[in-house]
Amino acid sequence: MPLTTANRLVASELEARWNRALAHAAEVEGKIAMHDAARPAPIADPVALSVLASNLKTAWNAPTTDARLKKRIVRTLIHEVVANIDDAASEIVILVHWVGGAHSELRLPNRRRGQRNSTSANIIEAVRRLVLIASDDLIAGLLNRNGLKTGNGNRWTRERVTSMRSNHRIPLFKPAEDGIEPWLKLGNAAKLLKIAPKTLRLAAEAGEIEAFHPLSDGPWIFARASLITTAAQSIAERARQNPRYPTGSHPNQQSLFSSTT
Structure with missing residues (x-):
């Protein structure tokens, strides 16, 4: 048998086998598709969903939650977001359609051209x-x-x-080069007067010594110069004479301080 004829027979056999393999693969893929279509979608456990909902805020605000995870959470929970402009109220109206069918409306100020949202x-x-x-x-x-x-x-x-x-041209905080800070926190100021921080704070709250308290949950700020005044020395002397009482007053005397917190 000539060589060319043998090659044609081998090629024909290989082509037949290839076609049979393709047909088998297509048959298997069809069966998989039919199985997936017939399989019902998994039903979420209401209890598990409730637990997830209660922990959503914690998960969202956690420092380990990156932007990619937040995007996944948003895509899972939100179906679509529709935004409209309310010209009369000068607001942007955002309607959130949640996956479960609920809707939420949010309103944001509509900043006009040239208008800036200023810091308080x-x-x-x-x-x-x-x-x-x-x-x-x-x-x-x-x-x-x-x-x-x-x-x-x-x-x-x-x-x-x-x-x-x-x-707003507010200078940057810079530690004093000589280590003698002109402004002190409560703890350092009290240490300089050699009294308890609570004693100094109560005196500041009563207005007996000048101090700044910019935030309700924040530090007290004392000028070093105010800690060498007669008023400051008087506070320190009272505290040393009456170590049992932070304000240096006798328990039978009327308190000069309005707050002890």
């Missing part, structure tokens, strides 16, 4: 005081701890504090 004047004033003793990183943490937001409603970061300071 109270926050700006607080930062002016806080830079006396704190870095931008620490200030951001203090503002967030007090539940304060930027003009756009965002949480504070070091970069946002730095930008805000720059816009």
Whole structure:
């Protein structure tokens, strides 16, 4: 038999085997598709969903939750988001369609061209005081701890504090080169007077010594110069004479301090 004829027979046999293999693969794929179509979708456990819902806020705010995971959560829970403009109220109306069929409406201020969302004047004033003793990183943490937001409603970061300071020409905190800080926190100020921090705080709350308290949940700030005044020395002397009582007063005397917290 000539060589060319043998090659044709081998090629023909290989082609037949290949076609049979393709047909078998197509048959298997068809069976898999039919099986998947007939299999009912898994039903979520209501208890498990309830647990997930109760932990959603914790999971969302966890420092280990990155942007990719948050996107997965959003895609899982939200079907679509529709936004419209309410010109009369000057607001953006956002309608969230949740996967379960519920709907939520959110309204945000519609910033006009040339209009900026400004930071609260109270926050700006607080930062002016806080830079006396704190870095931008620490200030951001203090503002967030007090539940304060930027003009756009965002949480504070070091970069946002730095930008805000720059816009309002607030100087950056710089430690004193000689180590003698002109402004002191409560603990350091009390240590300088050799009294308990509580004693000094109560005196500051009563107005017996000048101090700044920019945030309700934040540090007290004392000028070093105010700690060498007659008033400061009087507070320290009372505390030394009556070590059992933070204010230096006798328990039968009327308290001069309005708060003990």
